[in-house]
Amino acid sequence: MSDPLVSIRHLSRSFDIGSGRSRQVLKAVEDVSFHINRGETLGLVGESGSGKSTIGKMLVGSLPPSSGEMEILGQTITAGSGRRDWRRLRERVQFVFQDPHAALNPRMRVGQSIAEPLEIQGKLSRAERVARVADLMDLVGLPPSWTERFPHEFSGGQRQRIVIARALALNPEFVICDEAVASLDVSMQAQIINLLKDLQDRLGLSYLFIAHDLAVVRAASHRIAVLYAGQVVETAPRSDLFRTPLHPYTRALLDAVPRARRRGERPPVLGGEVPSLLNKPKGCNFSTRCPLANDHCRRVEPALRSFGPRQVACHFAGEGGDAISAA
Amino acid sequence: MSDTVLQVRDLAVSFRTDRGWVPSVDSVNFALKGREALGIVGESGSGKSVTALSLLRLHDPRNTAITGEVLWQKRDILAMGTRDLQRLRGREIAMVFQDPIHTLNPVLTIADQIGESLRIHQGLTGKAARRRAIELLDQVRIPDAARRVDDYPHRLSGGQRQRVMIAIAIACQPKLLIADEPTTALDVTVQAQIMELLRQLRQDLGMAVILISHDLGLVSEFADRVMVMYAGQPVELSPAEPLFERPLHPYSEGLLAAIPDLDSDLDRLPTIPGAIPEPTRRPPGCRFAPRCSYALESCRSQALPMLVAADGRAARCTRHIPERQVSDV
Numbered sequence: 001m002s003d004p005l006v007s008i009r010h011l012s013r014s015f016d017i018g019s020g021r022s023r024q025v026l027k028a029v030e031d032v033s034f035h036i037n038r039g040e041t042l043g044l045v046g047e048s049g050s051g052k053s054t055i056g057k058m059l060v061g062s063l064p065p066s067s068g069e070m071e072i073l074g075q076t077i078t079a080g081s082g083r084r085d086w087r088r089l090r091e092r093v094q095f096v097f098q099d100p101h102a103a104l105n106p107r108m109r110v111g112q113s114i115a116e117p118l119e120i121q122g123k124l125s126r127a128e129r130v131a132r133v134a135d136l137m138d139l140v141g142l143p144p145s146w147t148e149r150f151p152h153e154f155s156g157g158q159r160q161r162i163v164i165a166r167a168l169a170l171n172p173e174f175v176i177c178d179e180a181v182a183s184l185d186v187s188m189q190a191q192i193i194n195l196l197k198d199l200q201d202r203l204g205l206s207y208l209f210i211a212h213d214l215a216v217v218r219a220a221s222h223r224i225a226v227l228y229a230g231q232v233v234e235t236a237p238r239s240d241l242f243r244t245p246l247h248p249y250t251r252a253l254l255d256a257v258p259r260a261r262r263r264g265e266r267p268p269v270l271g272g273e274v275p276s277l278l279n280k281p282k283g284c285n286f287s288t289r290c291p292l293a294n295d296h297c298r299r300v301e302p303a304l305r306s307f308g309p310r311q312v313a314c315h316f317a318g319e320g321g322d323a324i325s326a327a
Numbered sequence: 328m329s330d331t332v333l334q335v336r337d338l339a340v341s342f343r344t345d346r347g348w349v350p351s352v353d354s355v356n357f358a359l360k361g362r363e364a365l366g367i368v369g370e371s372g373s374g375k376s377v378t379a380l381s382l383l384r385l386h387d388p389r390n391t392a393i394t395g396e397v398l399w400q401k402r403d404i405l406a407m408g409t410r411d412l413q414r415l416r417g418r419e420i421a422m423v424f425q426d427p428i429h430t431l432n433p434v435l436t437i438a439d440q441i442g443e444s445l446r447i448h449q450g451l452t453g454k455a456a457r458r459r460a461i462e463l464l465d466q467v468r469i470p471d472a473a474r475r476v477d478d479y480p481h482r483l484s485g486g487q488r489q490r491v492m493i494a495i496a497i498a499c500q501p502k503l504l505i506a507d508e509p510t511t512a513l514d515v516t517v518q519a520q521i522m523e524l525l526r527q528l529r530q531d532l533g534m535a536v537i538l539i540s541h542d543l544g545l546v547s548e549f550a551d552r553v554m555v556m557y558a559g560q561p562v563e564l565s566p567a568e569p570l571f572e573r574p575l576h577p578y579s580e581g582l583l584a585a586i587p588d589l590d591s592d593l594d595r596l597p598t599i600p601g602a603i604p605e606p607t608r609r610p611p612g613c614r615f616a617p618r619c620s621y622a623l624e625s626c627r628s629q630a631l632p633m634l635v636a637a638d639g640r641a642a643r644c645t646r647h648i649p650e651r652q653v654s655d656v
Contacts, residue, residue, distance in 0.1 A: 047514035047515065047516060047517075048485075048514050155602040156371075157602060158602075185370035185371055185541065185603075186370065186541070186543075186582065186585045186586055187370065187581065187582065187585045187598060187599040187602075188602070189585075189587075189596075190585045190587070190596035190597065190598040191598045193587075193596055194595055194596055194598065197594070197595070212514070212515070213515075214515070214589060215586065215587035215588065215589050216587055218587060218589060218592070219587035219593065219596055238592060239592050242589065242590070242592075252516060253515065253516065254589065255519075256515045256516045256518065256519040257515055257544065257589055258518075258519075258522070258542060258544035258545040258547070258548045259544045259547070259548070259589060259590075260543045260544045260547040260571045260583060260586060266548065269516075269519045269520055269523045270516045270519065270520075271520070273484055273486060273517065274514075
């Protein structure tokens with residue numbers, strides 16, 4: 001297999017809260033490692049406080065890591081990296097965020113918004129830019145003749161298409177989608193997920209797809225990493241993860257999703273809430289809510305261990321054997 | 328099930344805008360029995376929240392025109408005087424909203440906020456009110472209620488704030504709880520806890536519940552009956568189970584198909600082409616016709632009432648209900 005496009009190793013990010021004696025450290029992301037292969041979509045799923053958006057911000061360079069490293073398209077980024085290290089990546093890494101209303105300037109015609117990165121780059125003539133914008137509109141399924149319109153003339157789903165067109169203007173290789181369909185209705189979500197997949201096939205893009213919605217992540221991703229309280233608890237190819245979740249948190253997360261076509265009894269509800277990131281429990285972060293937790297779990301933090309194509313951070317993984325041997 | 332407690336007839340709502348009066352919702356007809364759970368589902372712009380707020384006349388009356396009847400135990404809420412209306416709200420019918428951070432007052436303690444409702448509706452003050460507030464927090468499963476009652480809202484998590492809102496809503500043991508997207512702002516594991524709590528309270532207090540949500544899965548696990556809304560009108564009204572097994576309206580069918588399925592690896596998701604029309608640009612005839620793959624020529628010109636099938640299910644479409652029968656649900 002070729003080298004991964006993106007490798008994250010022992011990445012951490014903490015924030016100082018308060019000062020002096022009341023100073024506390026909030027550990028938003030702690031020792032996270034994962035990789036993304038070329039042409040692959042890695043889904044990053046977690047609830048609030050899981051650290052998924054903090055990871056996204058570090059990957060686009062809007063937030064430096066506290067420690068650890070990120071190797072993105074051959075460029076290594078660490079806590080000490082500066083503008084010069086990012087310069088090589090600026091055009092090749094792009095992002096699509098949740099809110100297409102906030103991402104587009106309401107006073108700018110959408111064609112202008114899409115052309116903006118091309119103007120800043122300064123490689124194309126005006127005529128070439130106009131042609132490129134028309135191509136991009138067509139690529140995301142909008143009539144090229146609509147470039148003179150303003151954002152308010154478009155629906156939420158169409159606006160997200162425009163944001164995607166702009167992200168693709170400079171031919172990036174890696175696109176980070178942070179809750180890219182979260183503000184859309186279900187019928188629009190499906191359209192945008194399908195579009196992202198088509199673009200991946202045509203342009204060979206790789207995605208990090210960050211979302212809180214498991215069903216959306218399943219539809220969009222090849223492989224999925226589950227985060228809990230700032231750490232990866234499980235990574236697996238999508239069908240393995242959904243068929244035989246190995247971490248008790250992954251199991252609980254799947255059980256919690258309401259389903260229109262559930263067969264049989266509703267599973268038991270997971271109690272408690274995500275621990276405070278200012279004061280994480282000793283041992284396993286999930287031990288305060290886990291139905292399996294014992295004294296060992298509450299004392300010793302489980303390492304992320306590999307089982308074939310999967311990784312799990314749970315002391316019980318591999319012991320029960322069923323799920324593991326089936327995988 | 329018991330007798331009908333709520334009967335909504337021909338409810339229609341319009342709002343005044345810069346461009347004149349714009350119709351938002353129309354032709355809403357449904358009945359609710361005591362202890363029944365009705366789900367109202369639809370996407371943004373379907374009119375589900377406008378409908379819910381109209382039941383208690385919570386829109387700004389200066390910019391809203393509501394017509395039709397909302398009969399609560401045979402009294403028309405839309406025709407009621409202000410004092411009767413205020414007595415009804417909170418005491419007989421209570422409401423829970425999406426965003427507990429904006430509905431709780433940040434400078435009052437939990438005890439104060441629950442106490443306000445107890446004082447207004449039940450005349451409880453001082454120690455008695457405090458005791459009842461703690462009891463209510465216990466009932467919504469907030470751990471260590473006797474201490475948390477003195478906390479301010481910012482000390483609570485999103486899930487706990489929604490529990491407090493529910494405590495306030497059930498303080499007077501209402502006969503109907505209207506929950507408008509009560510878990511939309513919450514994480515999925517916390518959502519499951521809140522829905523479990525609502526299920527339990529519904530049983531304990533014998534309340535009827537109207538649950539408004541964009542999430543078909545959520546509604547299907549909670550409601551006895553479901554009303555699907557599209558572009559300001561109900562398009563299907565059916566018991567929950569058959570709706571999800573065999574939807575009668577093409578929009579319900581499309582909506583169900585578009586939900587990414589947790590139990591399969593589809594590479595392409597089914598979609599509904601196009602988008603919901605703006606209230607000012609609703610097509611004549613069936614409002615879903617421009618997006619409907621089954622649409623006939625007559626669908627585009629002729630608007631339909633709700634048609635009732637032999638089994639009592641109703642839909643605004645002739646595809647599965649050929650007989651022309653006007654709904655009188």
